[in-house]
Amino acid sequence: MTSTDLPLRTSSAPRVPRAARPAPARGRLRGNHHVLGDSRLARVPALAVLAVLALVWLVPMLWAVLTAFKSEQDASDPDHWLWPRHGLTLKGFSTVWERGDLPLWMLNSFLIAAAVTVVTVLVSAMAGYAFSRTLFAGRRVLFALTVAAVLVPPQILIVPWFRQMLTLHLVDTYAAVILPQTVAPVMVFILKKHFDSLPRELEEAARIDGAGHWRIFWSVLLPLSRPMLAAVAIFVFIGAWNNFLWPFVSTSDPALMTLPVGITSVKDAYGIPYAQTMASAVLAALPLVVVFLFFQRQIVKSVATTGLGGQ
Amino acid sequence: MSSPHASPRSGAPSVRRLLPPGLLFALPFLVLFALFMVWPLVQGLWMSLTDTSLSAHTPGFVGLDNFTEAFQDAEMWRALGHTVWFTVLSTVPLVVVALGMALLVHTGLPGQWVWRLAFFAPYLLPVGVVSLLWIWLYQPDLGLLNHLLDIVGIGPVGWLSDESVAMWAVALTTLWWTVGFNFLLYLAALQALPDHLYEAAAIDGAGAWRRLRSITLPQLSRITVVVTVLQVLASLKVFDQIYLLTKGGPNGSTRPVVEYVYDVGFTGYRLGYASAISYVFFALVLLASAAQYAALRRREK
Numbered sequence: 001m002t003s004t005d006l007p008l009r010t011s012s013a014p015r016v017p018r019a020a021r022p023a024p025a026r027g028r029l030r031g032n033h034h035v036l037g038d039s040r041l042a043r044v045p046a047l048a049v050l051a052v053l054a055l056v057w058l059v060p061m062l063w064a065v066l067t068a069f070k071s072e073q074d075a076s077d078p079d080h081w082l083w084p085r086h087g088l089t090l091k092g093f094s095t096v097w098e099r100g101d102l103p104l105w106m107l108n109s110f111l112i113a114a115a116v117t118v119v120t121v122l123v124s125a126m127a128g129y130a131f132s133r134t135l136f137a138g139r140r141v142l143f144a145l146t147v148a149a150v151l152v153p154p155q156i157l158i159v160p161w162f163r164q165m166l167t168l169h170l171v172d173t174y175a176a177v178i179l180p181q182t183v184a185p186v187m188v189f190i191l192k193k194h195f196d197s198l199p200r201e202l203e204e205a206a207r208i209d210g211a212g213h214w215r216i217f218w219s220v221l222l223p224l225s226r227p228m229l230a231a232v233a234i235f236v237f238i239g240a241w242n243n244f245l246w247p248f249v250s251t252s253d254p255a256l257m258t259l260p261v262g263i264t265s266v267k268d269a270y271g272i273p274y275a276q277t278m279a280s281a282v283l284a285a286l287p288l289v290v291v292f293l294f295f296q297r298q299i300v301k302s303v304a305t306t307g308l309g310g311q
Numbered sequence: 312m313s314s315p316h317a318s319p320r321s322g323a324p325s326v327r328r329l330l331p332p333g334l335l336f337a338l339p340f341l342v343l344f345a346l347f348m349v350w351p352l353v354q355g356l357w358m359s360l361t362d363t364s365l366s367a368h369t370p371g372f373v374g375l376d377n378f379t380e381a382f383q384d385a386e387m388w389r390a391l392g393h394t395v396w397f398t399v400l401s402t403v404p405l406v407v408v409a410l411g412m413a414l415l416v417h418t419g420l421p422g423q424w425v426w427r428l429a430f431f432a433p434y435l436l437p438v439g440v441v442s443l444l445w446i447w448l449y450q451p452d453l454g455l456l457n458h459l460l461d462i463v464g465i466g467p468v469g470w471l472s473d474e475s476v477a478m479w480a481v482a483l484t485t486l487w488w489t490v491g492f493n494f495l496l497y498l499a500a501l502q503a504l505p506d507h508l509y510e511a512a513a514i515d516g517a518g519a520w521r522r523l524r525s526i527t528l529p530q531l532s533r534i535t536v537v538v539t540v541l542q543v544l545a546s547l548k549v550f551d552q553i554y555l556l557t558k559g560g561p562n563g564s565t566r567p568v569v570e571y572v573y574d575v576g577f578t579g580y581r582l583g584y585a586s587a588i589s590y591v592f593f594a595l596v597l598l599a600s601a602a603q604y605a606a607l608r609r610r611e612k
Contacts, residue, residue: 134333
């Protein structure tokens with residue numbers, strides 16, 4: 001955690017003077033005076049409402065976890081629906097894990113999301129740099145097209161994408177799942193705006209030293225942009241990890257399925273085994289939830305900055 | 312723009328003119344953009360004018376026949392109606408509940424990370440997990456929701472099997488799943504509110520309720536517009552959770568237009584007709600975007 005924490009703080013340093021910061025905040029609780037005031041009268045009911053709301057939001061997940069630890073028999077026992085009669089068991093988890101497809105889908109999801117993230121971030125950052133820092137014929141038109149493309153819902157492209165993958169003989173390959181997801185006009189837009197906001201003086205020195213565009217991009221601007229790149233990368237990764245429609249359409253081979261697609265494709269001939277289903281759901285949910293526990297601050301920041309199209 | 316570019320001393324001049332460094336930098340993106348955005352858009356439009364099918368026969372040009380058929384297709388209008396209905400049903404709570412959560416969490420009550428975890432964690436779940444989980448919660452005989460309703464004496468609800476309930480159930484699942492995203496946007500906006508406004512109010516002796524109504528909420532109107540715009544556009548594209556929870560049922564009563572495109576194209580093999588419906592849906596999205604843009608402009612004045 002600290003390894004990603006540190007560059008986040010140090011590399012945002014050059015941006016501080018621009019912001020003309022007001023006097024240092026009076027501490028972490030500054031919000032409470034504004035919205036509620038200090039009175040107990042307001043804070044206690046607020047806390048109660050918040051606790052109930054959080055409980056309502058957590059219950060579905062807790063219920064899934066509890067079901068996953070039940071035996072199949074207890075899970076479908078309507079008379080003892082809350083607490084299992086025969087105690088808790090790991091049977092559901094072991095059955096699901098031994099079937100073997102779940103780890104495979106996790107691996108697929110990870111490989112695909114990682115590939116999408118690396119390609120998208122690199123390609124979008126380079127394009128953002130081109131639109132922000134260079135001049136070439138057609139630059140304005142191409143950027144306008146990129147911005148316009150933000151309006152295109154990917155859902156309308158699945159039919160032509162599929163037709164295209166048939167033509168390119170790519171149906172049921174990783175490439176088919178990955179390639180269309182790497183086109184992210186929003187990220188180009190966000191990164192262009194971000195580069196626009198970086199002061200040019202920093203590059204001037206490098207340019208005087210004879211650095212070309214690549215050196216300036218790679219060794220000057222990218223290191224300065226780590227918080228923004230991290231935000232974009234997190235956003236893209238979560239999107240690709242959870243993407244359903246296109247991976248669902250472009251793969252029919254279970255060996256290539258991603259987690260969201262594979263996990264819903266399992267059908268049991270003997271009715272739905274609820275404990276096993278919840279065990280697989282819990283296992284499938286685990287990776288991102290664990291990542292969130294570790295990188296909560298960065299993820300929260302990522303959503304706040306990229307979610308709004310770069311503030 | 313003062314940005315220095317292509318210095319004439321390096322490289323052959325003709326190559327430099329054809330591929331200036333800026334274009335080289337943009338090239339990887341432009342290639343992907345052309346291949347997987349521009350080409351599919353054009354090809355989709357072309358296919359919508361043909362009878363392209365997933366079966367082997369060679370596609371023929373049919374003019375606007377697909378569109379004529381679409382406009383007379385009651386199923387398509389029904390699916391569009393479901394998409395719009397879902398958008399209304401999901402957007403309102405997704406904005407209001409997110410705002411409420413953010414206001415409460417921003418009060419600085421103890422346990423900040425617990426609240427953030429509780430509200431945002433569902434957003435990190437893949438839709439496959441969310442749907443399995445809610446199918447289980449909605450299960451008529453064994454599901455948690457009907458057990459809880461039973462305690463208060465309300466008869467079993469056919470959450471996903473009752474036509475009058477299914478869309479509400481889908482919206483409820485969506486609220487639980489994605490509200491954390493809007494919640495974080497609101498929280499970020501709240502944290503960026505300038506202190507001086509509140510200091511003035513404190514001097515005037517304004518109470519908590521007064522501060523909320525006269526400062527906080529008006530200050531949040533801009534972000535509310537943004538969150539609403541993003542939410543409407545996201546909700547119009549709904550497919551995943553509906554497909555996985557109900558397959559569009561019961562009796563097609565929840566089938567959104569994106570699922571209709573999928574059914575026509577990949578179950579019915581009619582890629583040409585599916586493309587035409589895709590473009591009708593695209594028109595709806597553009598219309599919504601234009602309307603929101605107009606509203607935004609009017610607000611800004």
